[in-house]
Amino acid sequence: MLGDYMILLGKALRCCLVGPFRRKGPKLVHVIQQMDAIGVQSLGIVCLVVFFVGLVIAMQTANELLKMGTEMYVGRVVGLTMLRELGPLIATIVLGGRCGAAIAAEIGTMKVNEEVEALQIMGIDPVRFLVAPRVLAFTVMAPVLAVIADYVGILGGFILGICSLHLSGWQFITIMMSGLVVKDFVSGIIKSVVFGLLVGSIACYFGYQTEGGAEAVGRSTTMSVVTSIVMIIVADAVMTGIFVYIV
Amino acid sequence: MSNASQANESAASKDSPHIEVKNLVRAFDDRRVLDGISFKVKRGETLVILGGSGCGKSTLLRHIIGSLKPDSGEIWLMGKEITKMGDDEFSEVRKKFGMLFQGSALLNSITVGENVSLPLQEHTTLSPDIVEIMVKMKTSMVGLSGFENLMPSQISGGMKKRVALARAIAMDPEMLFCDEPTAGLDPVMTAVVDVLINDLCKKLGMTAVVVTHDMASVYRIADHIVMLHKGKVIFEGTSDQIKASKDPIVVQFINGEADGPISFKQTGDDYLKTLLGE
Structure with a gap:
């Protein structure tokens, strides 16, 4: 299973990185279509989720900070949490649930309906036609959504700080910025790139491995979502360890 | 190269078979699905591969189009042996044939x-x-x-x-492969698709290989028929020859009779044994 996944991932990466120089890369129009489906159309749900996550973190921490009279630091907590962890994490988990499942089901159905075999018979490489545009779109759009998620999550905390804790906007932003360094932002972006690559490739892998009928498509979809979420969390733990203790 | 030798080579290539299958063997586990299949198809000819469900005809077609690799034997398309070709080389051959799938296999998106x-x-x-x-x-x-x-x-x-x-x-394309092109269609639409396959092959000069078990279609489109039974070729000839065949398996099949040497009465255990090749 892992071997097949690595082979598919290798083929997709070669197609994206080397293919364009040999006229064997994914077509730009296919990549843009996927970027729209994966990134643009997920923007609303990602923003909705991270806004409330930011609001909840602010409420939980403000409650404790108030006891110590340090509620003005709520912005710093929300900023650090969103940039380092929750912005990239929540954005890609939502992507995995929304788009990863859809892609696993789409490719799985195509496999069951002999559409993938038809592409091969027509001399069209299914990795180039189906897998590479989707993996590339996930890898590009995940960091874009993560950056937007960072800002929207902080906005949730900002609104709580202004309305409930009676902080001034300037105070919230200044204290938040004083606790942030470039590494916090960059580490979040690097994480989101890896998460995007994982979600895209895992969704395509499970779709591509589908054999049988409707039941197999359902199984592939479930496996895609579950594996994506588990792998995102594992990758997050590994990368957090690297950023905290090594880099 | 002289004009005379060019003409000789051209004549030879016209006479040589467009598709040739030589002693093809393929087994899944211990069960031989294709057991020494051999036949030739001339350029511009329509070959129908005939046989009951599970006799290996779709598996044979998948070998000819390169989706499956045989255990032994050779497949020659347009004078090239394809079973040992690499993916890049075979992708050039693939561009020269078209395939019509049983379920159409159109991209639904x-x-x-x-x-x-x-x-x-x-x-x-x-x-x-x-x-x-x-x-x-x-x-x-x-x-x-x-x-x-x-x-x-x-x-x-x-x-x-x-x-x-x-x-x-x-x-x-130079060649057209069809896997049960009329499966699931009403008789009128079946005739329409048959006539289309015939007309297109003549107009475009294509060699066609059609897998079917619909006898009405076979008589309409076949120039040449190969019938499979239990992975072996049990008949090869024209429509007239198959109608005149005395082989009880062929007679039962073309007349669509329930009783005969092709038995459909088997227990679940027998079916499992057949599947597992025991």
Whole structure:
């Protein structure tokens, strides 16, 4: 299973990185279509989720900070949490649930309906036609959504700080910025790139491995979502360890 | 090379079979699904591979189109042995044949016109205008002018088969392979698809291999028939010859009789043993 996944991932990466120089890369129009489906159309749900996550973190921490009279630091907590962890994490988990499942089901159905075999018979490489545009779109759009998620999550905390804790906007932003360094932002972006690559490739892998009928498509979809979420969390733990203790 | 030797080579290539299968063997576990299959198909000829369900005819077709690799034997397409070819070399051969799948296998996320234009867009550098003209030409050849902007989900099963046929001939292939092209169609639509396959093969000079078990279709389209039973060729000849055959298996099959040497009465255990090759 892992071997097949690595082979598919290798083929997709070669197609994206080397293919364009040999006229064997994914077509730009296919990549843009996927970027729209994966990134643009997920923007609303990602923003909705991270806004409330930011609001909840602010409420939980403000409650404790108030006891110590340090509620003005709520912005710093929300900023650090969103940039380092929750912005990239929540954005890609939502992507995995929304788009990863859809892609696993789409490719799985195509496999069951002999559409993938038809592409091969027509001399069209299914990795180039189906897998590479989707993996590339996930890898590009995940960091874009993560950056937007960072800002929207902080906005949730900002609104709580202004309305409930009676902080001034300037105070919230200044204290938040004083606790942030470039590494916090960059580490979040690097994480989101890896998460995007994982979600895209895992969704395509499970779709591509589908054999049988409707039941197999359902199984592939479930496996895609579950594996994506588990792998995102594992990758997050590994990368957090690297950023905290090594880099 | 002299003109005379060029002419000799050309004559030889015309006489040599367009498709040749030599002693093809393929087993799944211990069960031989194809057991020493051999036949030849001349250029421009329509071969029908005939046989009951599970006799190995679709497996044979999948070997000919390169989707499966045999355990032993050779498959020659257009004078080239394909079983030992690498992917890159075989992808060039693939561009010279079209395939019509049993379930049509149209891409459901794109329109009828985009389905037909797909091979042209992927394998040629033709401008969009020329591709559009070619798509209109191909769809009109299968009687579906004006359907280009519909989605596959908006057309009937018979229309899907015709769109799949238009896609299969989009690149003007030398060979056409059809896997049960009339399965699930009513008798009128079956005749329409048969006539289309016949006409297109004649107009475009294609060699065709058609897998079917529909005898009406066989008599309409076959120049040459190969019948399989339990992985072996049990009959090879023309429509007239198969009608005159005295082989009880052939007679039972072409007359569609329930009683005869082809037994459909088996227990679940027997079926399992057959599947497991015991």
